[in-house]
Amino acid sequence: MVDNVVIVGGGTAGWMTASYLKAAFADRISVTLVESGKIGTIGVGEATFSDIRHFFEFLDLREEDWMPACNATYKLAVRFQDWRRPGHHFYHPFEQMRSVKGFPLTDWWLQSGPTDRFDKDCFVMASLCDAGRSPRYLNGSLLEQDFVEGAEEPVGLTMSEHQGKTQFPYAYHFEAALLAKYLTGYSTDRGVRHIVDEVEDVRLDERGWIDHVLTKEHGELHGDLFIDCTGFRGMLLNKALEVPFVSYQDTLPNDSAVALQVPLDMKKVGIRPCTTATTRDAGWIWTIPLFGRIGTGYVYAKDYCTPEEAERTLREFVGPEAAEVEANHIRMRIGRSAQSWKNNCVGIGLTSGFVEPLESTGIFFIHHAIEQLVKHFPAADWRPELRDAYNSAVAHVMDGVREFLVVHYLGAGRDDTQYWKDTKTREVPDALAERIERWKVQLPDSENVFPYYHGLPPYSYMCILLGTGAIPLRPSPALSLTDETAAQKEFAAIRDKARHLVDTLPSQYEYFAAMRGA
Ligand SMILES: Cc1cc2nc3c(=O)[nH]c(=O)nc-3n(C[C@H](O)[C@H](O)[C@H](O)COP(=O)(O)OP(=O)(O)OC[C@H]3O[C@@H](n4cnc5c(N)ncnc54)[C@H](O)[C@@H]3O)c2cc1C
Ligand SMILES: N[C@@H](Cc1c[nH]c2cc(Cl)ccc12)C(=O)O
Numbered sequence: 397m398v399d400n401v402v403i404v405g406g407g408t409a410g411w412m413t414a415s416y417l418k419a420a421f422a423d424r425i426s427v428t429l430v431e432s433g434k435i436g437t438i439g440v441g442e443a444t445f446s447d448i449r450h451f452f453e454f455l456d457l458r459e460e461d462w463m464p465a466c467n468a469t470y471k472l473a474v475r476f477q478d479w480r481r482p483g484h485h486f487y488h489p490f491e492q493m494r495s496v497k498g499f500p501l502t503d504w505w506l507q508s509g510p511t512d513r514f515d516k517d518c519f520v521m522a523s524l525c526d527a528g529r530s531p532r533y534l535n536g537s538l539l540e541q542d543f544v545e546g547a548e549e550p551v552g553l554t555m556s557e558h559q560g561k562t563q564f565p566y567a568y569h570f571e572a573a574l575l576a577k578y579l580t581g582y583s584t585d586r587g588v589r590h591i592v593d594e595v596e597d598v599r600l601d602e603r604g605w606i607d608h609v610l611t612k613e614h615g616e617l618h619g620d621l622f623i624d625c626t627g628f629r630g631m632l633l634n635k636a637l638e639v640p641f642v643s644y645q646d647t648l649p650n651d652s653a654v655a656l657q658v659p660l661d662m663k664k665v666g667i668r669p670c671t672t673a674t675t676r677d678a679g680w681i682w683t684i685p686l687f688g689r690i691g692t693g694y695v696y697a698k699d700y701c702t703p704e705e706a707e708r709t710l711r712e713f714v715g716p717e718a719a720e721v722e723a724n725h726i727r728m729r730i731g732r733s734a735q736s737w738k739n740n741c742v743g744i745g746l747t748s749g750f751v752e753p754l755e756s757t758g759i760f761f762i763h764h765a766i767e768q769l770v771k772h773f774p775a776a777d778w779r780p781e782l783r784d785a786y787n788s789a790v791a792h793v794m795d796g797v798r799e800f801l802v803v804h805y806l807g808a809g810r811d812d813t814q815y816w817k818d819t820k821t822r823e824v825p826d827a828l829a830e831r832i833e834r835w836k837v838q839l840p841d842s843e844n845v846f847p848y849y850h851g852l853p854p855y856s857y858m859c860i861l862l863g864t865g866a867i868p869l870r871p872s873p874a875l876s877l878t879d880e881t882a883a884q885k886e887f888a889a890i891r892d893k894a895r896h897l898v899d900t901l902p903s904q905y906e907y908f909a910a911m912r913g914a
Contacts, residue, residue, distance in 0.1 A: 796850020
């Protein structure tokens with residue numbers, strides 16, 4: 397049996413992996429996590445996919461268990477600010493795309509003479525975001541919409557098996573360091589051995605498999621399976637086992653970031669229920685509202701902007717509240733390891749791969765990797781088929797998300813700086829170029845987007861294409877021959893439901909102030 401797991405690294409990836417493996421295998425496996433007390437974690441990573449609820453459910457954790465400990469808030473969407481033109485914004489929400497007579501509502505929207513905001517016309521959530529509403533009422537009940545809490549839904553599925561069956565209406569923002577701390581307690585309470593020490597060397601056997609890691613003060617740590625959660629360093633997978641790194645920088649040039657954690661007077665400014673991505677001359681700025689502060693940062697390409705310019709831009713964007721706050725400058729390794737699993741070593745987290753956080757995919761990558769590791773967990777014969785299937789699933793998810801992010805830049809309307817001009821001339825992978833030509837004639841659907849599971853449904857592509865605006869789209873010709881009464885009724889129903897929810901739901905600040913007795 398493979399039942400002795402050693403995890404190196406105590407960031408979000410390390411502790412999500414330790415806690416999930418313990419929830420999956422309990423005392424059938426032993427888990428040791430060693431983390432350096434000197435090498436810091438990346439310290440950011442605070443917005444998620446809605447799928448993260450499956451992670452907490454698997455650990456048998458309810459929102460009231462972990463959200464207060466992590467200063468967590470709700471995320472209904474990503475708000476894209478100034479991507480189409482200055483002053484314009486649109487949302488990419490967690491809300492199923494409605495269909496009328498077999499055609500997506502966005503198709504009918506194109507047919508009926510587009511307005512400036514497809515998102516407000518086709519989704520209820522866009523109005524809730526504009527109004528700063530919570531998705532839950534003060535009594536804790538969830539807003540009424542196509543996902544009904546407590547109704548029969550498939551349980552125990554992995555995310556890839558679940559996609560498309562239901563769309564949960566929100567994700568979370570949380571303080572990454574506080575989540576890691578919370579999961580440390582969860583894990584050690586369930587028997588994970590936690591060692592604070594530095595791994596100084598990785599010792600291989602004659603086959604090139606990891607025999608043990610050598611720590612500064614606790615000697616050799618032996619195990620069957622070693623999980624590399626050492627972040628961008630990739631100490632075990634990339635360095636010791638020499639797995640090469642496949643860069644995405646030819647299509648995604650942003651390789652740097654500068655971050656600030658800014659205290660927030662929530663009572664005065666409220667808590668926006670969405671992550672915001674605001675364009676700047678050489679990239680974009682994220683704003684993540686937490687309970688008590690915002691996490692914000694400028695993601696940029698160093699070929700177009702120096703760290704000093706980036707920090708100045710970010711501080712100007714935030715304003716005087718940032719004056720006393722220390723900036724955290726980060727170099728990002730963009731791309732993925734050629735294989736995340738080699739011999740008896742699996743890389744999870746930044747070691748495995750990373751793309752800029754435009755759609756908050758880092759923690760989704762971790763969650764997906766852990767689910768797939770459990771699904772493909774090795775036996776003592778280490779059959780290569782399990783490893784190969786794992787590597788294929790993980791590579792597809794990252795390659796698919798990469799493609800989805802490239803679409804944001806190809807569609808962006810900004811062309812006022814060299815950085816934004818270059819987003820339109822950079823070479824596009826053939827497969828994506830073909831898909832884009834297809835989308836100009838027929839909106840994205842399950843047959844014409846990236847063909848493997850990567851966490852994003854076709855409606856996500858529709859939102860980005862319709863919101864950014866630079867790629868011309870047109871309605872299906874059939875709609876000009878079809879009566880549009882039913883579609884107009886659907887648009888009216890969305891307007892009515894949005895008005896009702898905005899009028900009856902509390903603001904996100906009111907909700908969390910009440911929940912936390914603030
Ligand atoms: C600018 C930026 C913004 C991001 N925003 C988001 C977001 O909004 N949403 C999202 O989902 N993701 C986001 N991410 C990604 C997210 O931060 C990471 O996926 C997550 O933090 C996982 O990091 P990690 O645990 O892999 O690595 P790290 O956090 O770097 O942790 C590495 C760990 O390894 C340990 N270590 C390293 N070397 C040794 C050694 N020799 N011995 C012992 N221990 C060692 C360190 O001490 C540390 O504990 C963002 C990333 C960046 C860079
Ligand atoms: N499975 C993902 C897909 C998704 C659907 N809508 C959004 C919006 C945003 Cl901002 C990210 C991701 C998604 C999920 O449901 O989380």
